[in-house]
Amino acid sequence: MTTIRRESPYATLINVFTVEPDNAAELSSLLASATEDVMQHQPGFLSANIHLSSDRSRVVNYAQWQSAEHYRAMLSDDTAREHMAAAAALAISFDPHLYTVESVHERDR
């Protein structure tokens, strides 16, 4: 289970895919199967969470990697690249960035 914490030692990848609504469900499924088949077995992979916007114009992968170096090493892996290209082909555009968690806020209890 992914938890979001401040000063996490992990690298957070957020990849926002802009997609034609008719392709949104297919892209979401493709990212899920690519994660199960390929990404999950890459060194340093911790978790990935595939999100579909209610207007079906965006698909977001919120993922955690052990470090930025592990994430970058995956980008050079041939099988991973093949799956990323398949996802990219279904999208209009995609926008991956690595992030740090700056602050976390919760409801007053």
Add this chain to the structure above:
Amino acid sequence: MTTIRRESPYATLINVFTVEPDNAAELSSLLASATEDVMQHQPGFLSANIHLSSDRSRVVNYAQWQSAEHYRAMLSDDTAREHMAAAAALAISFDPHLYTVESVHERDR
């Protein structure tokens, strides 16, 4: 603490701000204080997590609301609108969408 779960009963808001790198830290701080001062007290607010990209070109809020209706009601609140306008003024653009969590994946253990 925010946890990401499949078939969550919550509405997930992901808002991606595109920002000039020089404004990224200020936007991140402004979103944190607006959350503490205003958003956190809105009905249905559950959590918000402010992320800063390592290239400083993006700031992302990953938030959970009790329902889409609670989120939409906040959008009509005058004080909330004022703080959202201040954040928008610091950004080049922003792209808020509500999402469902379609799938979650974890490292083999």
